[in-house]
Amino acid sequence: MNNQYVRREVFCGNTCHELTRFWEREIGKQAGYRESEEHRLGRSALRKLREEWKQRLETKLRLRNNPEETEKHTHVKATE
Template sequence: MNHQYTRREVFCGNTCHDLTRFWEHEIGKQARQRQSEEHRLGRSALRKLREEWRQKLESKLRLRNPEETEKRLSPN
């Protein structure tokens, strides 16, 4: 029988299980970090500030030229 086709599990024994556990742990750690970052961004005030500034700009534009602003905001 050619050694190329023998199963690797026979040769690596516990090492394969250790590697599997290691990578599962790493993947879990990365998933937790990603969730933590998404949660942090969700609590960030930056989105709220950007929305407030956008609303202020829109209101200033409406005061300057209401007809053009209405044309831009209304769907055609």
């Protein structure tokens, strides 16, 4: 075995464990933040609003591109 690796093991004894614990805690915090942010976004009404506006826009574009369908659409509304 190379002496370089043995020295590193001896040199970082307690320090390595402290660093490992520190980074494990930091990673745990970041995972917690990410989960809470995903949960918050899941409860947000923004996604629902965007979907509704997307549907409205698609309907308007479809009606604009097909004037025949527009006439049918207005005719159906007038008879209701």
